[in-house]
Amino acid sequence: MTTMTDTPTRPTPPNVSIVIPIYNEQENLPDLVAKVGEALLPTGRSFELICVDDGSRDRSAWVLRDLAAKTPWLKPRYLMRNYGQTAALQAGFDAATGKYVATLDGDLQNDPADIPALLDRLDNDASVDMISGWRKDRQDKAVSRKLPSMIANRLISKVTGVTLHDYGCALKVYRGEIIRRIRLYGELHRFIPILAAEAGARITEVPVRHHARTRGVSKYGIDRTFRVILDLLLMRFMMRYLHRPLHAFGGVGLWLLVPGLAALAWLLGVKLFGHDIGGRPLLLAGVMLSLMGVNLIGLGVLGEVLIRVYHEPEGRDQYRLREAPEGDV
Template identity: 70%
Template sequence: MTAPEPDVSIVVPIYNEFDNLPELVERIDAAMRMQPLSYELIAVDDGSTDGSAQRLRELAATRPWLRAVCLVRNYGQSSALQAGFDRVRGRYVVTLDADLQNEPGDIPLLLERLETDPSVDMISGWRKNRQDKALSRRLPSVLANRLISRVTQVQLHDYGCALKAYRRPIIERIRLYGELHRFIPSLARDAGARIAEVPVRHHARTRGVSKYGIDRTFRVILDLIFMVFFMRFRQRPLHAFGGLGLWLATPGMLILAWLLVQKLLGADIGGRPLLFAGVLLVLMGMQFIAVGLVGELLTRIYYESGGGHQYYAHEYGALAQALTTPSSDGQAQAPSAPARSTVLP
């Protein structure tokens, strides 16, 4: 059987939210009935151990617009979101958490902005009046938001708000691994998204247990290091590793050159610690440069084999429309272009 494609796909990752699921589904349904767009709800259970998967299947049995996706084990929030993204069919994609701290009634607000403002590709929610009372949640969030905004140059007040809305082509351009769900706005901007931020409501958790703690701050820092490399050097790894290698090898070579002069003048340099430091710096520098060269080769193989897109672009005008053909994802794409190109009149 085939079902007509909805206008909106709502993706909700779920982990041990047994008590919240019935109210969550009903509140999303009530909110979506208040606006004209058709919708589907893709609820992804991430290997829950409290019976959430069974309850989700029961809810889906009586609701044709609800798709229950049950992962075989707990993979993490990023993988759960990606499982939902792989199944979306709507023109717009909305995400929110299952703990009912996000307000489903705000979904039409985000969709209306996407419908009426063609200059925006992604709407990110801003929990302006957060109801989390625990300092272990609020303080790391504030620090992480400032740090991520500063490093990625995507200025948002609230990276951690799960309530977001996207145009579907943006979702199709990004892939989530590890715990990169925290950096979706940065990944979306890298894929060409124009991002806006709007205040949304936030509620205190009334059922279930929070899955976040102070230890998340350290994971954010590690993921941020990866994001900096990914956004700046993924197409030129030699600049990252080779640059670091030159910074190490250059002073090492200068040290060895100076010691060589000393040796020629008759000085004994065999037991000097400076000799070992110079050799170590040169060897470390050459290793980093070698890693950069290997990275460059892997990058070339990846892109030239069709594994990814080097860039995204918009084309305008009648000639562009005449020279392009529809791609499998519904966008217009030039047959000879190495990356997706959206044609706009």
């Protein structure tokens, strides 16, 4: 007979889940895990460290396995192959159960000792849902990394309206419900603050420490800049037109269709007066503009149908509510 004491109890979720994507960081892992412990254990907070090995080609997975055998709060995840930083972060977010979620890079350039202060800020300030680190005194020696990063930060802030000094800083802390509202794919890990803002997060930025890399090799190259620009175009579209694609495609379509039809109407009048229009470049331009305009408007209508399919059958909300604010204004 089953008694009340026989009923299994669910483990209490930790106060904070720390998510770190790992790729070829075998030399840094022992110090990384140790520094996270040194930072969090004295605070008395319950925590879990989720290191996601993103198909490393060195012995990172074996090092994580051995560290986890003697570290109860280390919970590694191992991806089947190298999927990229975005997928590794999403795997960590899927495994995270904490009230708060913090992220770091695995190269020890971020300082885990900064995490407790950021968590305290979330505890004491209900008006903030996400804190993004700002590497104010960045220790990267290569100008080829600093200058493109500075340009990218200003461009992203200008285009999206989410103003941050340092989008590239991996040290960030979130309320868990914010992370569970967003999904990452492609290479959107660079734009998590924008996705969080779209999900309703109130964001602030705090200066954090930054250290020069002493071991391992940087995984970033100049080609990253071009990928950022392409992803930024996607983010701009998602922020302005995700729920109204007809306004984006249909607007451009009308700008093409109206002059195209006007050109064809004028040529029709010329033809009615007995003039030959077969060899006129304006005829080809009018036809092309009209066809492109119709195609874009049709694409916008198709997008509207897909948005309704996305929202209506599964009851996904287009908005979220907050609890009533506490305290005085």
